[in-house]
Amino acid sequence: MLQELVDRSPEITGIVLASLDGFPLQYASRNTIDVDRQAAVIASLASLAKRSTQMVDIGAPEEILITSERGRMFIYRIEDLAALGVITAKDITAGMILLKIRQMLPFLVEELRREIETFGGRL
Amino acid sequence: MKEIKLVVVGLTGSGKTTLVKHASQIPVVETDERSLRDIGKPTTTTALDFGAVDMGDVRVRLFGTPGQERFSYMWDDLLQGADGFIFLIDGSDPESLEAAREMLRTYREKTSIPFIVGITHSDVPRSMTPEEVAKYLELPEWAVRGVVATDRESALSLVGYFVELLKKGGRYG
Numbered sequence: 677m678l679q680e681l682v683d684r685s686p687e688i689t690g691i692v693l694a695s696l697d698g699f700p701l702q703y704a705s706r707n708t709i710d711v712d713r714q715a716a717v718i719a720s721l722a723s724l725a726k727r728s729t730q731m732v733d734i735g736a737p738e739e740i741l742i743t744s745e746r747g748r749m750f751i752y753r754i755e756d757l758a759a760l761g762v763i764t765a766k767d768i769t770a771g772m773i774l775l776k777i778r779q780m781l782p783f784l785v786e787e788l789r790r791e792i793e794t795f796g797g798r799l
Numbered sequence: 800m801k802e803i804k805l806v807v808v809g810l811t812g813s814g815k816t817t818l819v820k821h822a823s824q825i826p827v828v829e830t831d832e833r834s835l836r837d838i839g840k841p842t843t844t845t846a847l848d849f850g851a852v853d854m855g856d857v858r859v860r861l862f863g864t865p866g867q868e869r870f871s872y873m874w875d876d877l878l879q880g881a882d883g884f885i886f887l888i889d890g891s892d893p894e895s896l897e898a899a900r901e902m903l904r905t906y907r908e909k910t911s912i913p914f915i916v917g918i919t920h921s922d923v924p925r926s927m928t929p930e931e932v933a934k935y936l937e938l939p940e941w942a943v944r945g946v947v948a949t950d951r952e953s954a955l956s957l958v959g960y961f962v963e964l965l966k967k968g969g970r971y972g
Binding site for chain 2: 731
């Protein structure tokens with residue numbers, strides 16, 4: 677699923693799906709990335725964002741956006757199942773990424789739930 | 800009011816989050832998430848814990864680290880500007896002692912700030928004593944103390960003991 681999205685989205689350079697406790701579950705990338713370390717960082721950011729928005733009472737975070745010198749990273753917390761990190765070029769339309777991710781999320785959630793059930797609550 | 804930053808470190812399950820939670824006077828910032836792998840407990844810290852407690856004329860800011868290796872990138876960040884660290888060892892798990900020694904060695908290579916060792920679960924029968932652990936780690940006995948991290952008084956006593964040591968060493972404020 678992630679590979680498909682990367683293949684049909686030239687603006688996306690990589691996607692990492694991490695468990696909330698920081699393990700890589702799936703990934704697809706045009707470049708070499710240290711997926712183990714990246715998954716841990718994505719999980720940390722998703723967790724920090726959740727606590728931060730809770731403290732100021734603005735509800736659950738829908739999206740974390742990091743804009744860096746040469747690209748962007750979008751992080752989405754997928755319910756209490758996982759966190760998704762999407763790495764993109766810098767000159768992209770953020771709304772388009774969000775749309776693509778939102779279209780994919782229900783399928784990802786379904787797949788994650790199925791896997792968790794299969795492995796008795798653990799992956 | 801003077802301020803001290805202490806970092807609470809140790810292996811997974813050594814009681815870092817519990818210690819911060821019980822020593823803190825403010826609601827603790829936790830980043831625990833459900834663990835999908837069997838690590839001997841249902842949740843794990845993914846970024847940090849933060850709490851604070853006033854001790855006389857000193858405000859102590861407590862930062863708990865994630866114990867698992869994949870989150871080790873946080874260790875250096877959390878040590879920035881720290882006045883000392885508390886290294887926790889699960890006293891009821893002698894098999895973890897060698898791994899704890901290795902982790903302590905890693906921290907001592909990273910930083911030269913003062914530290915003490917806290918032996919958690921010290922209320923469990925046949926738990927390792929501070930003296931035994933001090934000998935194993937080749938540390939002076941004053942640097943290793945027993946603690947029951949789930950007990951507020953005990954958690955505060957460990958933090959207070961370290962604060963007093965730091966005051967004597969003059970490395971705070």
